Amino acid sequence: MIKSTLQNNTAPSQEVSRNGSQPIVNKVSPAAQTQTAEDDMNPDDFIALGKPNGDLKPGLYLIATPIGNLRDITFRALDTLNGADIVLCEDTRVTGKLLRAYGFKKPMQVYNDHSSDKQRENIIAAVQSGQAVAILSDAGTPLISDPGYKLVRLAIEAGLHITSVPGPSAALCGVQLSGLPTNQFSFLGFLPPKSAARITALQAWADAPGSLVIYETGPRLADSLTDMMQVLGDREVAVTRELTKMFEEVRRGMLSEVIAHYTENGPPKGEIVVVIAPKGEVVVSTESLEQQIIKALETMSVRDAAEMVAKASGKPKRAIYTLALKLASK
Numbered sequence: 001m002i003k004s005t006l007q008n009n010t011a012p013s014q015e016v017s018r019n020g021s022q023p024i025v026n027k028v029s030p031a032a033q034t035q036t037a038e039d040d041m042n043p044d045d046f047i048a049l050g051k052p053n054g055d056l057k058p059g060l061y062l063i064a065t066p067i068g069n070l071r072d073i074t075f076r077a078l079d080t081l082n083g084a085d086i087v088l089c090e091d092t093r094v095t096g097k098l099l100r101a102y103g104f105k106k107p108m109q110v111y112n113d114h115s116s117d118k119q120r121e122n123i124i125a126a127v128q129s130g131q132a133v134a135i136l137s138d139a140g141t142p143l144i145s146d147p148g149y150k151l152v153r154l155a156i157e158a159g160l161h162i163t164s165v166p167g168p169s170a171a172l173c174g175v176q177l178s179g180l181p182t183n184q185f186s187f188l189g190f191l192p193p194k195s196a197a198r199i200t201a202l203q204a205w206a207d208a209p210g211s212l213v214i215y216e217t218g219p220r221l222a223d224s225l226t227d228m229m230q231v232l233g234d235r236e237v238a239v240t241r242e243l244t245k246m247f248e249e250v251r252r253g254m255l256s257e258v259i260a261h262y263t264e265n266g267p268p269k270g271e272i273v274v275v276i277a278p279k280g281e282v283v284v285s286t287e288s289l290e291q292q293i294i295k296a297l298e299t300m301s302v303r304d305a306a307e308m309v310a311k312a313s314g315k316p317k318r319a320i321y322t323l324a325l326k327l328a329s330k
Contacts, residue, residue, distance in 0.1 A: 058161065062148070063080055087107070214275075237274060
């Protein structure tokens with residue numbers, strides 16, 4: 001799951017028409033805005049909640065939530081939240097805003113990568129005692145680049161009821177908007193933050209069929225794209241950000257072109273979904289090679305520039321290095 005902030009907590013919908021007219025805003029009722037969620041709960045407080053409300057079958061409910069626009073929540077998600085006895089979430093402040101926007105007052109507890117085995121055992125015991133437990137991420141679909149799979153595995157072993165309440169997913173939105181092949185794609189989540197580890201991770205996917213879908217942050221984007229080009233070659237790419245929000249943006253082009261853009265303009269704001277085209281045959285002209293080398297030399301040494309362009313083009317490294325030396329001396 002890619003992190004995101006809910007846009008306009010007092011306005012579940014704020015969309016601008018293409019002709020530039022004023023936004024259409026549907027506001028939440030004042031009563032819903034003044035609702036407050038109960039205090040955060042101790043991991044040992046599950047059993048003390050008392051008798052479940054009976055609206056839902058006891059079990060784990062994996063509920064997708066909006067990735068930016070509050071209006072993107074489903075009716076079934078709202079029904080399930082209404083019937084849940086307890087809400088597990090990454091951050092009670094973020095989830096509290098969502099609950100308040102729709103008038104819910106539910107006990108919440110933090111569940112994340114640092115949650116203990118004891119906490120998971122308490123959650124399982126809560127379901128076994130008859131409680132319906134909702135699991136939410138800060139934004140998007142739970143367990144997708146998010147904590148939760150250990151709890152689900154434990155619930156499966158215990159024979160408990162588990163179901164998904166599907167909805168928004170940043171990865172799928174990115175794939176839809178990319179304009180790249182969607183019949184096959186691989187989701188890589190977040191790559192390692194360090195270049196060496198990132199390159200190693202990418203090498204495992206260099207020959208994978210289908211598009212590649214990657215989560216990234218603004219500050220790391222240019223370096224990450226550069227590593228992608230070094231390992232995968234100069235493929236088509238779509239960089240999507242602020243998905244479903246007012247300033248949603250999709251930048252499409254070749255990796256070399258997108259790298260040049262972010263190198264010149266600096267890192268974008270928000271968190272990002274990068275979609276890379278499948279591996280394919282690319283015919284590269286001498287003129288195109290020279291342009292790639294010149295761009296690379298703006299931020300790299302001759303050796304590094306030659307290595308990156310050789311990898312991207314499939315041309316012999318020695319020939320590219322010789323051309324890079326010639327261009328650098330001009």
